[in-house]
Amino acid sequence: MSRFVERHPAWALISIIAIAVMLWLVFAIWPPGLEEAIGRKRVFLNAVFNGITLGGLYFLVASGFTLIFGLMRNVNLAHGSLYLFGGYVGYAISTATGSWILGFIVAFILTALVGVLLQVIVFRRMEGQDLRQTMVTIGLSIVFADLMLWACGGDFYQIQTPNWLIGPIELPLVTAIKSSGEPVYLRYPMVRLVIFAASVVIGVAMWLALIRTRIGMIVRAGVDDRDILAATGVRIQLVFVAVFAFGAGLAGVAGVVGGTFQSLSPGEDIRFLLASLVVVIVGGMGSIPGAALGALIIGLAEQLGSVYIPTYAIVVTFLIMVLVLAIRPQGLLARR
Amino acid sequence: MSLAHDSRITVRPAALAQRPARIWPEINHPAAWIVAVILLIMPLIANGFFLIEIFASTLILGTMALSLMFLAGYGGMVSLMQLTIAGFSAYMVAVFGVSGNANISLGWPWWLAVPMALALATAFGTLGGALAVRTEGIYTIMITLAIGAAFYYFTNQNWAIFNGHTGINTVATPHFWGVNWRADIPFYYIVLAVAALCYFAVEYLSRAPFGLALQGVRDNPRRMAALGFNVNAHRVAAYAFASFIAALAGVLQVWNYRQISPGSVSVGACIDVLIIAVVGGITRPIGPFIGALIFVLLRTFALDFLVRIGLDGNRFRFLIGLGFLAIVFWSSDGVIGLWQRWRQSRRPAANRPGGGHGHG
Amino acid sequence: MDSVAHRLSAVGAGAALELRGVTRLFGALAALTDVTITVRPGERRAVLGSNGAGKTTLFNCITGDFPPSSGTIRFFGEDVTHFPPYERIRRGLRRTYQISALFPGLTVQDNVYLACRGVSRGRFSFLRPGQNDALMHAADNLVQAVHLSAVKDQRVAELAHGQQRQLEIALALAGAPRFVLFDEPAAGLSPTERAELIEILTSLPAHIGYIIIEHDMDVALRVVESVTMMHNGRVFKEGVPQEIQSDPEVQELYLGGGHE
Numbered sequence: 001m002s003r004f005v006e007r008h009p010a011w012a013l014i015s016i017i018a019i020a021v022m023l024w025l026v027f028a029i030w031p032p033g034l035e036e037a038i039g040r041k042r043v044f045l046n047a048v049f050n051g052i053t054l055g056g057l058y059f060l061v062a063s064g065f066t067l068i069f070g071l072m073r074n075v076n077l078a079h080g081s082l083y084l085f086g087g088y089v090g091y092a093i094s095t096a097t098g099s100w101i102l103g104f105i106v107a108f109i110l111t112a113l114v115g116v117l118l119q120v121i122v123f124r125r126m127e128g129q130d131l132r133q134t135m136v137t138i139g140l141s142i143v144f145a146d147l148m149l150w151a152c153g154g155d156f157y158q159i160q161t162p163n164w165l166i167g168p169i170e171l172p173l174v175t176a177i178k179s180s181g182e183p184v185y186l187r188y189p190m191v192r193l194v195i196f197a198a199s200v201v202i203g204v205a206m207w208l209a210l211i212r213t214r215i216g217m218i219v220r221a222g223v224d225d226r227d228i229l230a231a232t233g234v235r236i237q238l239v240f241v242a243v244f245a246f247g248a249g250l251a252g253v254a255g256v257v258g259g260t261f262q263s264l265s266p267g268e269d270i271r272f273l274l275a276s277l278v279v280v281i282v283g284g285m286g287s288i289p290g291a292a293l294g295a296l297i298i299g300l301a302e303q304l305g306s307v308y309i310p311t312y313a314i315v316v317t318f319l320i321m322v323l324v325l326a327i328r329p330q331g332l333l334a335r336r
Numbered sequence: 337m338s339l340a341h342d343s344r345i346t347v348r349p350a351a352l353a354q355r356p357a358r359i360w361p362e363i364n365h366p367a368a369w370i371v372a373v374i375l376l377i378m379p380l381i382a383n384g385f386f387l388i389e390i391f392a393s394t395l396i397l398g399t400m401a402l403s404l405m406f407l408a409g410y411g412g413m414v415s416l417m418q419l420t421i422a423g424f425s426a427y428m429v430a431v432f433g434v435s436g437n438a439n440i441s442l443g444w445p446w447w448l449a450v451p452m453a454l455a456l457a458t459a460f461g462t463l464g465g466a467l468a469v470r471t472e473g474i475y476t477i478m479i480t481l482a483i484g485a486a487f488y489y490f491t492n493q494n495w496a497i498f499n500g501h502t503g504i505n506t507v508a509t510p511h512f513w514g515v516n517w518r519a520d521i522p523f524y525y526i527v528l529a530v531a532a533l534c535y536f537a538v539e540y541l542s543r544a545p546f547g548l549a550l551q552g553v554r555d556n557p558r559r560m561a562a563l564g565f566n567v568n569a570h571r572v573a574a575y576a577f578a579s580f581i582a583a584l585a586g587v588l589q590v591w592n593y594r595q596i597s598p599g600s601v602s603v604g605a606c607i608d609v610l611i612i613a614v615v616g617g618i619t620r621p622i623g624p625f626i627g628a629l630i631f632v633l634l635r636t637f638a639l640d641f642l643v644r645i646g647l648d649g650n651r652f653r654f655l656i657g658l659g660f661l662a663i664v665f666w667s668s669d670g671v672i673g674l675w676q677r678w679r680q681s682r683r684p685a686a687n688r689p690g691g692g693h694g695h696g
Numbered sequence: 697m698d699s700v701a702h703r704l705s706a707v708g709a710g711a712a713l714e715l716r717g718v719t720r721l722f723g724a725l726a727a728l729t730d731v732t733i734t735v736r737p738g739e740r741r742a743v744l745g746s747n748g749a750g751k752t753t754l755f756n757c758i759t760g761d762f763p764p765s766s767g768t769i770r771f772f773g774e775d776v777t778h779f780p781p782y783e784r785i786r787r788g789l790r791r792t793y794q795i796s797a798l799f800p801g802l803t804v805q806d807n808v809y810l811a812c813r814g815v816s817r818g819r820f821s822f823l824r825p826g827q828n829d830a831l832m833h834a835a836d837n838l839v840q841a842v843h844l845s846a847v848k849d850q851r852v853a854e855l856a857h858g859q860q861r862q863l864e865i866a867l868a869l870a871g872a873p874r875f876v877l878f879d880e881p882a883a884g885l886s887p888t889e890r891a892e893l894i895e896i897l898t899s900l901p902a903h904i905g906y907i908i909i910e911h912d913m914d915v916a917l918r919v920v921e922s923v924t925m926m927h928n929g930r931v932f933k934e935g936v937p938q939e940i941q942s943d944p945e946v947q948e949l950y951l952g953g954g955h956e
Contacts, residue, residue, distance in 0.1 A: 073474065075474050075477060075478060077477075077481075130473065130474045131414065131473075131474065132664060132668070134414075134474060134477055135610075135614060135660075135664045136661065136664055136665075138607055138610065138611075138660070139611075139657050139658075139660040139661035139664060140657075140661070142604075142607070142611075142653055142654075142656065142657030142660070143654060143657035143658060143661070145653070146651060146653045146654040146657060147654065150650075150651070150654075270485065270603045270604070274481070274482060274485040274486075274603070277478050277481060277482045277485075278482055280478075281475075281478060281479065281482065285475075310493070311493050311494050311495065311496065312490075312493070312494070313493065314486055314489040314490050314493055315486075315490060317486070318482075318483075318486040318490075321479075321482060321486075322467060325467050325470050325471070325479065326467070326470070329470035329471045330471070544821060544823055544825075545813050545819060545820070545821040545823075545825065546819070546820050546821055548802065548806055548809065548810055548813070549810060549813065549814075549819060549820075551799065551801060551802055551806075552799045552802065552807075552810045554801065555798075555799035555800055555801050555802065556797050556798065556799055558761060558797060559793070559797040559798070559799070559867070560810070560814070561761070561780070561781040561782050561785075562759055562761070562781055562785060562790075562791055562793075562797070563782075563785060563810060563811050563814035563815070563867065563870070564782045564785035564786045564814035564815040564819075564871075565782055565810075565814045565819060566780070566782050566819075567782075569820075570819075570820070573820060
C-alpha cells in the first residue's frame with residue numbers, strides 16, 4: 001500500500017478523495033441544497049447498498065472465473081452456464097425440501113462435479129492450448145444453454161427467501177431528519193446483507209487459504225509462473241481439478257444467490273458471464289483481491305448508474321473497463 | 337561469402353527467373369470457375385426464397401465471418417465483436433437514412449447515409465481494436481466479447497438513438513436508375529459483388545507486405561518488433577480493415593431485413609459469427625463462406641429435419657453447439673481441413689502440396 | 697533533419713553502443729546491476745558468464761524488449777533508452793535469439809522478406825510486390841547467402857534445426873545493420889555447422905560490430921577481439937581474450953567450475 005502511494009502519488013490522492021467523498025455522502029446528513037441537486041439521500045443510500053451487495057454477488061461469480069483463468073489460462077466462457085445451472089439446482093432443491101441452505105450445498109456439489117467432469121474429460125486433453133479450450137467452452141455454453149432451456153423452459157424462477165431472513169432491518173444510517181427533529185434510519189432487506197457478509201467471509205477465507213495453505217501456495221505459484229509448477233513435481237492435475245471444481249462450485253453458489261436476489265431465466269448466464277469478464281478485466285486476471293475490488297467498483301457503478309443516468313448505465317460500466325485498459329491494461333491489482 | 341553486404345542494393349538476376357509473379361490470386365482451379373459461374377447464374381436456377389434466404393444470407397454472414405477470419409487467421413486475434421461492428425453500421429444506416437421511425441432517422445439519402453455508416457463503424461471497430469491490442473492473446477476474446485455485450489445492452493437501454501428493444505423498422509432501401517435494388521435479383525447481385533470484392537481483397541492482401549507482416553505478428557510478435565515493425569500499429573490497422581468489411585456486411589444486412597434491433601446484435605449472434613468462421617476454417621478466406629452456408633442451411637432446414645426424424649424441432653442451437661464442439665475437437669482447420677485430409681488420404685504422398693499455406 | 701546531422705556527428709564521435717549504469721529489476725530481483733559497457737563501431741565482443749549472469753537480459757535491455765529500470769543506453773551517440781524496439785532496429789541495431797524466433801507459418805522466403813521489409817518503407821503496403829521489387833531481390837540474396845535457396849518455399853515449421861539457426865542469422869542481417877547482438881548462435885549446431893557459423897561471422901563487413909553470447913569458448917574466442925565477463929548481473933572483468941582466459945579469477949568462476 002505504502003509503495004503504491006510512493007509510486008503513484010496522484011492516483012493515491014484521487015482514490016483517497018473519492019473514498020472520502022463517498023464516506024461523507026453515506027454518513028453525513030445531506031444539506032437541502034444537495035438533496036435538491038441529486039435527489040433524496042434514501043435513494044442514494046439504497047443504490048449504494050444495492051451496488052455493494054451486487055458487488056458481493058459479482059465477486060462470487062468472478063472469483064471462480066479468475067482462479068480458473070489464473071491457474072490454467074482457461075477462459076471459461078461456460079462460467080455463466082455454471083452460474084445458471086447452480087441457480088436452477090438451488091431452486092429445485094429449495095422448493096422440493098423447503099431448505100434454502102440445502103439448496104446452496106447441493107448446488108455447490110453438483111456444479112463442482114460438472115467442473116470436475118469438464119476438467120477431467122475435456123480440458124486435460126488440450127492443456128496449454130488456451131484458444132482451443134476457450135472455443136470448447138463457447139461450444140459448451142451453447143449446448144448447456146439449450147439443454148437448460150429444454151429442461152426449465154423460458155420462465156422466470158425466483159428462489160424463496162427463508163422466513164428467518166425475510167423483511168428489512170434498520171441500519172444506523174440516517175437518511176433524513178423529520179420535521180419533528182426525529183432522524184429517519186435506513187431500512188434494508190436483511191437477506192442481501194447476510195449474503196453480502198457471507199461472500200465477504202468466503203472471499204477472506206479464500207484469500208487466507210491462498211496465502212497460508214500448501215495448496216494455496218501451489219496455486220499462487222502457478223498463477224505467477226506456470227513453468228514453476230511443472231518443476232516442483234506437484235501432482236498438477238489434482239490441483240487443476242480441485243481449482244476447477246471449486247471455481248465451478250462458487251459459480252453454482254452464486255447462482256443460488258442470484259436466484260434469491262433477482263431471478264433466473266435464460267440469458268442470465270450471459271449477463272453474469274459478462275459481469276465476470278468485466279470484473280476480472282478491471283480487477284486483474286488471476287487475482288482474488290482484484291476480483292473483490294473489481295466487483296465492488298462494477299456493482300456500485302451499475303447501481304448508481306441505473307439510478308442517476310438510467311439510459312446510459314451500461315456505458316458507465318463499460319467506460320470503467322476502457323479506462324482501466326487504457327491506463328493499466330493488466331488490471332488494477334494484477335501482479336504484472 | 338559476403339552475407340550482409342548491403343543486400344538491399346546488390347541485385348543478382350539469377351534469382352529472378354524462378355519466381356512466379358505473385359500479383360493476382362491463383363484462380364486456376366477448375367472448381368473455382370464452376371462455383372463462380374453457378375453463383376453468377378444463380379437467379380436462373382433458384383427461386384426468390386433460395387436466392388435471398390439461403391444464398392444472400394450466406395454471403396452476408398460469410399462476409400462478416402470473413403472479417404473475423406482475417407483477424408484470427410492472419411493476425412491471430414480472435415475478435416468476437418465483428419458482428420457488433422456490422423450491427424453498429426446497420427444501426428447507423430437506419431439512423432442517418434430513412435426509416436419508419438421518423439423521430440430518430442435523419443432522412444439522409446442512402447448515398448450519404450451509407451458512407452457515413454461505413455466510416456463510423458470502421459472508426460468504432462478501430463477504437464475497439466486499439467483497446468483490445470493493449471493486452472495479448474486470449475484476453476482479446478474477453479475484451480471484444482465485453483465490447484459486444486456492452487453494445488447489446490446499450491442498444492436495449494437507449495431510446496434516443498437506438499430506439500430501445502424495438503429497434504428501428506422499415507428501413508428504406510435504395511431505388512435509383514429505375515431499379516428497386518432490394519428486389520430479389522438486383523439485391524442478390526449487390527450482395528454477391530460486395531462479398532466477392534471482400535473475398536478477393538482479403539485474398540490479395542494476404543500476400544501483400546501488410547498481410548505478410550500481419551502473419552508475422554501472429555507467429556511471433558516479439559521478433560516482428562525486433563525486425564523493425566510496430567506490432568501494435570499493424571494489429572490496429574488489421575482491425576480497421578476488418579471493421580470496414582464487417583461494416584459493409586452490416587449495410588447489406590439492414591437492407592436485407594429492412595430493420596435492425598438489439599436481437600440482431602446479441603451476444604449469441606456475436607458467437608454465431610465465430611462459430612461460422614471456425615466451422616468453415618479460419619486459415620483461408622473461403623472458409624467463412626462455407627461455414628456460413630452450413631449455418632444457414634441448418635438454421636433453415638434443421639427444424640423440419642429434426643421433426644422428421646422424430647425429435648424436438650427447437651433443438652437447433654443444441655445441434656449447432658455440438659457440431660461446433662466436434663469441429664473444435666477434430667479439425668483445427670474447419671471443414672476445409674477435414675475435406676483436405678480426406679483428399680490427401682485418398683492420394684497418398686503423390687502430390688502433397690508443399691507450403692500451400694495461405695494460398696486459396 | 698537535425699537528428700540525422702546529430703547521428704552523423706555521433707558516428708564520428710565514438711561509441712557504437714554505450715551503456716551507462718543500466719539496471720533491470722524483475723520485482724525485487726535485480727537481473728542487471730549498474731552495467732556500464734562501451735563498444736566501438738566495428739568492434740566484436742563476446743559476453744561470457746554462467747547461466748543467470750544476466751547476458752540475455754542485457755540483450756533485451758539493449759533492444760528494448762524489456763526497458764531498463766534505470767540507466768541510459770546510447771546507440772551511435774543517440775539516446776535510445778526509451779525507444780520502442782522497432783525504432784532501435786530501424787537505426788541499424790539487430791539481434792538473434794537463443795531459441796529461434798521465426799515465423800513458423802510462413803515460408804523461408806517470406807521470413808526473410810519480412811526482415812527486409814521491416815527496416816524499409818512500405819511496411820503497411822496493401823500492394824503485392826511486383827516482379828522487379830528490390831526487396832524481393834534483397835531477400836533472395838540473403839536466402840542464398842545462408843545456403844537456404846533449396847528450401848526457400850518451404851514453411852519454416854518444416855525446417856531442420858540447423859537450417860532454422862541459419863535463417864535466424866539471415867533475419868538479423870537484413871537491411872543495413874550497423875550492430876548485431878548474437879544470442880548463442882551456435883546452440884545445438886553440429887561441428888560442421890559451427891565451422892560454417894564461424895565463417896559467416898568472420899566474413900561480415902568490417903563496419904558491422906557485434907556482441908556475441910556464446911558458451912562454446914572455441915567459437916567465442918575465435919570471432920571476437922574483446923571479452924566482457926558477467927557475474928550475477930554485474931560486469932565482472934573486461935579485456936582481450938587472452939587476458940580473460942588466463943585470468944585466475946575468471947578461471948575459478950567460469951572456465952574451471954562453470955560447466956559443473
